[in-house]
Amino acid sequence: MINKDRLYERIETLAKIGATEDGGVTRLALTKEDREAQELVSSWMKEAGMQVRRDSAGNLIGRKEGKEPGAKTIVMGSHIDSVGNGGKLDGTIGVIGGIEVVQHITEEGIEIKSPVEVIAFCEEEGSRFQSGGIFGSRAMTGKITRKDLEVRDSKGISRRDALIHFGLDPEGIFNEVIRKKDEIGLYLEMHIEQGPILEAAEIPVGIVTAITGLSLTEITFEGTPNHVGGTPMGMRNDALLGASEFAIATEEICEEFGSPAVGTVASMNVYPNQVNIVPGKVILTVDVRDVDIERRETILEKLRNRALEISEKRGLNVDFNLKLKANPAPCNEKVMELMKSKAKEAGIICQEIVSGGGHDAQLMAELADMGMIFVRSTGGSHNPKESAKIDDITLGTKLLSEVAIHYLIKMPVDSTGQSII
Amino acid sequence: MINKDRLYERIETLAKIGATEDGGVTRLALTKEDREAQELVSSWMKEAGMQVRRDSAGNLIGRKEGKEPGAKTIVMGSHIDSVGNGGKLDGTIGVIGGIEVVQHITEEGIEIKSPVEVIAFCEEEGSRFQSGGIFGSRAMTGKITRKDLEVRDSKGISRRDALIHFGLDPEGIFNEVIRKKDEIGLYLEMHIEQGPILEAAEIPVGIVTAITGLSLTEITFEGTPNHVGGTPMGMRNDALLGASEFAIATEEICEEFGSPAVGTVASMNVYPNQVNIVPGKVILTVDVRDVDIERRETILEKLRNRALEISEKRGLNVDFNLKLKANPAPCNEKVMELMKSKAKEAGIICQEIVSGGGHDAQLMAELADMGMIFVRSTGGSHNPKESAKIDDITLGTKLLSEVAIHYLIKMPVDSTGQSII
Numbered sequence: 064m065i066n067k068d069r070l071y072e073r074i075e076t077l078a079k080i081g082a083t084e085d086g087g088v089t090r091l092a093l094t095k096e097d098r099e100a101q102e103l104v105s106s107w108m109k110e111a112g113m114q115v116r117r118d119s120a121g122n123l124i125g126r127k128e129g130k131e132p133g134a135k136t137i138v139m140g141s142h143i144d145s146v147g148n149g150g151k152l153d154g155t156i157g158v159i160g161g162i163e164v165v166q167h168i169t170e171e172g173i174e175i176k177s178p179v180e181v182i183a184f185c186e187e188e189g190s191r192f193q194s195g196g197i198f199g200s201r202a203m204t205g206k207i208t209r210k211d212l213e214v215r216d217s218k219g220i221s222r223r224d225a226l227i228h229f230g231l232d233p234e235g236i237f238n239e240v241i242r243k244k245d246e247i248g249l250y251l252e253m254h255i256e257q258g259p260i261l262e263a264a265e266i267p268v269g270i271v272t273a274i275t276g277l278s279l280t281e282i283t284f285e286g287t288p289n290h291v292g293g294t295p296m297g298m299r300n301d302a303l304l305g306a307s308e309f310a311i312a313t314e315e316i317c318e319e320f321g322s323p324a325v326g327t328v329a330s331m332n333v334y335p336n337q338v339n340i341v342p343g344k345v346i347l348t349v350d351v352r353d354v355d356i357e358r359r360e361t362i363l364e365k366l367r368n369r370a371l372e373i374s375e376k377r378g379l380n381v382d383f384n385l386k387l388k389a390n391p392a393p394c395n396e397k398v399m400e401l402m403k404s405k406a407k408e409a410g411i412i413c414q415e416i417v418s419g420g421g422h423d424a425q426l427m428a429e430l431a432d433m434g435m436i437f438v439r440s441t442g443g444s445h446n447p448k449e450s451a452k453i454d455d456i457t458l459g460t461k462l463l464s465e466v467a468i469h470y471l472i473k474m475p476v477d478s479t480g481q482s483i484i
Numbered sequence: 485m486i487n488k489d490r491l492y493e494r495i496e497t498l499a500k501i502g503a504t505e506d507g508g509v510t511r512l513a514l515t516k517e518d519r520e521a522q523e524l525v526s527s528w529m530k531e532a533g534m535q536v537r538r539d540s541a542g543n544l545i546g547r548k549e550g551k552e553p554g555a556k557t558i559v560m561g562s563h564i565d566s567v568g569n570g571g572k573l574d575g576t577i578g579v580i581g582g583i584e585v586v587q588h589i590t591e592e593g594i595e596i597k598s599p600v601e602v603i604a605f606c607e608e609e610g611s612r613f614q615s616g617g618i619f620g621s622r623a624m625t626g627k628i629t630r631k632d633l634e635v636r637d638s639k640g641i642s643r644r645d646a647l648i649h650f651g652l653d654p655e656g657i658f659n660e661v662i663r664k665k666d667e668i669g670l671y672l673e674m675h676i677e678q679g680p681i682l683e684a685a686e687i688p689v690g691i692v693t694a695i696t697g698l699s700l701t702e703i704t705f706e707g708t709p710n711h712v713g714g715t716p717m718g719m720r721n722d723a724l725l726g727a728s729e730f731a732i733a734t735e736e737i738c739e740e741f742g743s744p745a746v747g748t749v750a751s752m753n754v755y756p757n758q759v760n761i762v763p764g765k766v767i768l769t770v771d772v773r774d775v776d777i778e779r780r781e782t783i784l785e786k787l788r789n790r791a792l793e794i795s796e797k798r799g800l801n802v803d804f805n806l807k808l809k810a811n812p813a814p815c816n817e818k819v820m821e822l823m824k825s826k827a828k829e830a831g832i833i834c835q836e837i838v839s840g841g842g843h844d845a846q847l848m849a850e851l852a853d854m855g856m857i858f859v860r861s862t863g864g865s866h867n868p869k870e871s872a873k874i875d876d877i878t879l880g881t882k883l884l885s886e887v888a889i890h891y892l893i894k895m896p897v898d899s900t901g902q903s904i905i
Contacts, residue, residue, distance in 0.1 A: 256714060257711040257713070257714035258710070258711060258713075258714025258715045258716070258719075259710070259714075259715060259716075259719050260714075260716065260719075263719070275713060277713065279759055287864070288864060288867060289679070289680070289864045290678040290679055290840065290841055290864055290865050290866065291746065291748040291750055291771045291773075291840070292678070292679075292696060292698065292746065292771075292773050292839070292840030292841040292842065293677060293678035293679025293680075293681075293839075293840040293841050293864075293865065294679045294680060294746070294840070294864075295679070295680075295681065295743050295744070295746065295840075296735060296738050296739050296743070296745075296746055296747075297739075297743075298679075298680050298681075298684065301735075301748070303731060303749060303750075303752060304731055304732060304735055304749075306728075307727075307728035307729070307731040307732050307749075308728070308732060310724060310725055310728040311725060311728050311729060311732070314717065314722075314725055317717050318717050318718075322716050322717070322718075323716070324717075325712065325713065325715070325716065325717055326717075327712040327722070327762055328724060328725075328728075328763075329712055329724075329757075329758060329759050329760060329761055329762060329763060330754060330757045330758060330759050331724060331752065331754050331757070331763075332754075332757070333751060333752045333753075336750075336751045336752070336753070337750060337751060338700055338750050338751050338769045338771060338807075339750060339771060339866075340750055340866060341748055341750060342749075342750060342752075348759045350712045350713075350759060350760060352712075352713050386759075418713070418714075419711065419712070419713030419714040419715070419716075420711055420713040420714050421713065443708070443709065443710045443711055443714075443715075444711050444714065445711065445760075445761065446709065
């Protein structure tokens, strides 16, 4: 059985590293807090019967071998870095849950045929180097370039130097870190939901069907800064009114397309932002996500046209700058089916759910079949108030365990044969 | 005749003090740039035949006596402080123009019965102490409290200390500075328009009918910061969407009321302003102006109701904080009529216009009959691009001169009698 007390104690113990005054956590990647956390998690991996190594990208990897030589590996993972003053559950429950599964296997003497790994990916949040996150899984899938190592944190330290200071050789990112397609059979990740859907539905566990493909675009509206008193309403080119219309259009268009499409103007900077000057310039970002890449592109196209219409009407210049695009990743159908039947057997109430947040699973889906489990959470995420019941986390871990063990004890085919799924 | 070359040369010479790289001016009140500018302007006042003093509020006052003992004073004024990286004409042409009028009187030996003063008011812009501006005229009308002396600039220097450092005794603000109602007969101010109306109408000079009454309100919309990916559209309380709807409602309502009503959401700050968090809080300011105080109050009431409606619909909290309210000031009818007939005589094409910007004239209207002349300008104001033709400034100064001299040479009544207007 999954050890609820041990899960709880490990979550709370890890939460002490980088703890903030208001109950949150600041544990940015490759800092001394991250090192301390990795050492703690490493000790648990060893306790669970795993060999532990750290790859050159700063991913912490625990591994327990299986009995069948050449069998594909089953990987469970998530991350232990946090955003600035974030919560204690985002990422951590997936790593601690994975370790719990392996410790359960070891303690119960369950004979596994495939090897199993638990990975704590480096800088999933991207809060230290502000360059999109999911660093460790991008490295494993060979997506990191040398340019990505030159980004700097708020203190001016480059990612390259931070890796070196962590005792790593950044050049390993371009060979040793990269995992091969025929090496991993299945990737499983458990994570808090980060949204209110399961809570509203009063369901403890979600079976993720897909991770949405995000896009982030910076849009600049430029008008004319004028005196607020001296400029009649009809003679203005107010950039903030253009930006406001655009924000409302984003909501309107995404509601028209319906769930799971979401679109958000989340950051907006007004210039000169003085109480008595008609805004001459606004720079905003709009985030648009959908699990269907075609729908997302259609929404983006509609938004672009709307921005052009608004700008023409208001006499503004508009400029678009695509900052980031990530493809959606569907979860493996057979894994989803197995999750459902295992949940039913164990009496775990669950529902299908789309992941609106990005995860390392999105990248690992390029290497292996992928499945994700969500645990009901409240208080949102990326803030000290994020919260989940230990009973729900235990149910999620139980489901993770059932699914992982199902594949681990099956007779696998070797790396030249069919998928084990 | 008005000396156009001297006007031009003085404007350009003054513009060198605090000149910025892009052709603008930074000359904040009570700084060393302000002192240098006051010394220069003081030398011109003396050259024009005036006695010069500085009152305890930092107002620079030039005075030439008239022949009639006890006659009420005719005052011309404006300011020589600027906003940060502002233009070289805002305020300065009113002071330099006033000096030109007196120098013309002196050079031509025109016999004046009333005394005449030219005042460069201290900190009209309010850019140093960020507390509403029109400091010098508020002081002359007895509106400054000891609390107003404790405000601090961005370096932490209090206004009291800045005045002392300027060689002034702040306590004089509560007695010596305050002018009496029966002392001043007429206040005239020439200023650039700060708006595009005269330019669009191709008319060089405006006769101001009233200065609008401004109001400045800070509004906070508070919702819930959530993950942009994980939160479906229908489950959000997005503060930025509430603020955006409010900004658009401000435009809509002011357009409904029609000119001269204007309303502007000019500053907006979004929290946490991160690309992946649904905005949890927005603080904005809305500036609403009209020459009719009742209309302005009706607009404010409608905006308040709209903010409440929006907040209810979106599940937001809303909070209102009135920052500043100034009453509208109508210009004197007889002065306006005289301006029109003098303009006609001199062949100066002009039109009536409302002042959307606040001016020292607004305060001085409480002490004396008041008239204002606008000069056509381009490039807005409060920025290095503000611009006006020297020919237009000369026309404005000519009209100022005609009107001032008309009253200065008339037989005035003494301070116990009727208005001279």
